[in-house]
Amino acid sequence: MPKCKNADERYKVYDKLFSDASHPYGYCWEEIALELEQNITQQQFNRDIKNMIALFFKGKEFENVFSKKTRGKKVYFTYLDKTQRIDVNSRTFETISKLSHMEGLGIDDIIDDLCETAGVHRSDNSVISYASVKNLEGLDWLLPFYSCILNKQVIEIDFLREFEKEETYTIHPYHLRRYNGRWFLFGWNPEMKHIYNISFERVLDFRIKPEIVYEDAESHGIHFGGENDYYKDVVGVTKFDKEPVRKIYIRFSDKSFYYVKTKPLHPSQKIVKKNEVSIEVSPNYELDSLILSFGKNAEVIGPPEYRDHIKEIVNSLVETYKD
Structure with a gap:
């Protein structure tokens, strides 16, 4: 064999x-x-x-x-039933296999992840290629979590928080999201009474809890996708309920301005004038990182409190690199 x-x-x-x-x-x-x-x-x-x-x-x-x-x-x-057999050419496998031969459709990374976790081989003879992170840690959770969402099953998850502290939460799973090369599970946390997200690489194990009645996202006034998407006002995956949406103005160098014109920072992006754009978002760590990734080619103009926030980060970096 x-x-x-x-x-x-x-x-x-x-x-x-x-x-x-x-x-x-x-x-x-x-x-x-x-x-x-x-x-x-x-x-x-x-x-x-x-x-x-x-x-x-x-x-x-x-x-x-x-x-x-x-x-x-x-x-x-x-x-339990020895007469049952699985069909590796089942609809799910067949669909993923067909998708595995498609590239350049805006879902390439997701197709790659599905192929990897399901064991389907991607075609070596592709016309369009792209840069993608391989062997993402925790990717094996993709299909099980997807199944739990479709079947509306409450789960109990063991995972590692900061400083390698192990915790266990009950989650009503709603949504899977890929951001910056990492997968996240989003769901209702009844203990915290708000949406909670967990990155796949921190998951240790999970169990289905059939004795707990599943609560739909809509029952908590939450929607994923569409005009009322829960994450429409943020960059990335972190949302602070008490952080208001702000109109943020950013000035770019000529070269970087052309880049953000063709690849907006956020769907709300508008061109204010040459080399300057505005976005309406709730500030978070991902937004900070995105702006700072442009280095000296991006400057936050306002509002003043967010400009000061970015300035503090830059000053801290300067201190770090002092001899």
Whole structure:
């Protein structure tokens, strides 16, 4: 058997083993790894199972699809219903496979991520290419989270906050967003009573909580997409409820002005006059970073409080680089 380097090949092996009627208790991890002929981690195996559920079992709970039993010191896995088989050429896989041959349509990074997490090979013979970050950490959560959103399932997430502090939150998942090469899950946090976002690379694990009734975003007056998009007034993914929307004026050098004319900083961008634009947003870290990325080629003109804020950051940088 060839080594199963790709997820789709691993799914086929799992499916064959889990449906094997001659092994009523299923297969233990060591036997599965031997059959795969690939040194994958237990964590990768667990993520593969979550992806299988998302792709082929419409987001059912683990215990409604698989049997997991301990015999001695080993844990054995099998299907509850050994007559069921997965179809790697199912609609989801087929759709992603078709998308994998398309480039330059404005969704290239998303297609790449779907292909990577689903184990679909992208065509090597493309006409249009682009720069993209490969092997994004935490990408394996994309399909499971997507499935939970579609099936309106409340989840409990274990993740790392700042300073490597582990926390657990209950989330009603609503939306997935890719920004600056990273994926984020957005959902209602009943403890904090507001929308909360978690970056994929900080997620350790999650569990579906069927005993908790799912609350739609609309029940909290929140919309994703369209004219009332929750994030329409911000750059990036950070929104502070108490931070008002401001009209910010920015002056650019000739070269950078041409760049922002062809690639606006935000949908609200308007040209005020030569080399100057305005945007109406709620200031956040991502906006600061975007403006500072232009270096000396961008200057915040107003409002005064935001200009002073950027000035403080620049002065702090100067202090950092002093000998």
